[in-house]
Amino acid sequence: MSEELATAGREHGLPSDDIWSAYRDGEIAVGDVVVDLSRGVSLQVTGVATKRAGDHPEVRSDPTADLFDADDEELVFNCVFLPDGDGSIAPPPSKTYAYPASRLLRYPVEEATPKERLQREWLTNVLEELAVEANELGAQHRISLREVVTNAFGPEVAGLLDEFVEAAGGEA
Numbered sequence: 001m002s003e004e005l006a007t008a009g010r011e012h013g014l015p016s017d018d019i020w021s022a023y024r025d026g027e028i029a030v031g032d033v034v035v036d037l038s039r040g041v042s043l044q045v046t047g048v049a050t051k052r053a054g055d056h057p058e059v060r061s062d063p064t065a066d067l068f069d070a071d072d073e074e075l076v077f078n079c080v081f082l083p084d085g086d087g088s089i090a091p092p093p094s095k096t097y098a099y100p101a102s103r104l105l106r107y108p109v110e111e112a113t114p115k116e117r118l119q120r121e122w123l124t125n126v127l128e129e130l131a132v133e134a135n136e137l138g139a140q141h142r143i144s145l146r147e148v149v150t151n152a153f154g155p156e157v158a159g160l161l162d163e164f165v166e167a168a169g170g171e172a
Contacts, residue, residue, distance in 0.1 A: 027106055028077060034104040038064045042082040043104070046096055049076035058098035070100040077104060123157065131164030142170075 028034060032045045053059045054072025077100075080093035130149070134142050142165070150158040 028075075028101060028104060033082065033107045033109055034077075034079065034099075035107065036079075036099065037068065037103050037105055041084070042107075043079035043097075043099070044082055045077045045079050045104075047078040049078055049098055051076060053100040056098055056100075059100050064103065068100065068102045070102050075101045077101065079104075123153070124160075127157070127161050127164050128168075130161060131168045131170070134161075134165050135168050135170035 028045060030045050030047055034043050034045060035041065036043055049056055052072060053070045053074045053076050056076045059070060059076055076098050078096040079099050080096055127149075130145065134145055137145065146158050146161060149161050
């Protein structure tokens, strides 16, 4: 499949459906800090390529792909190099590089912070956004939204949504 066909009709050049599905199910995600197993350098994932390893020209021409048994069907990630921490000011990245998933190791950075705190912060941000949007909905839609939040997260979280709606100037 050509890259043009893979991105046709997609905003922001998202990968084709089969690559996008594999990406969502994978361990590595955009924004993750990873290490290149070949060179031991830190990288940050900036995107997922629209071609698999067997079709990607950078991966096919890279002899290290064979060292890591890169499968033709595995995902390819676009990455930038991170500063090495030597104290010098690193210039901003000027280009991305393609790496097959088998050549990358994801750092589990979320282990440094209790997960429930991050999840609670995320949920609070989502509830705040929903509260602002709920104020522009009719009463019946707000009731439906509250039911959805209650079913998904429980009555305690639905109560938080009500508080946010009121704080944003609406009616719960």
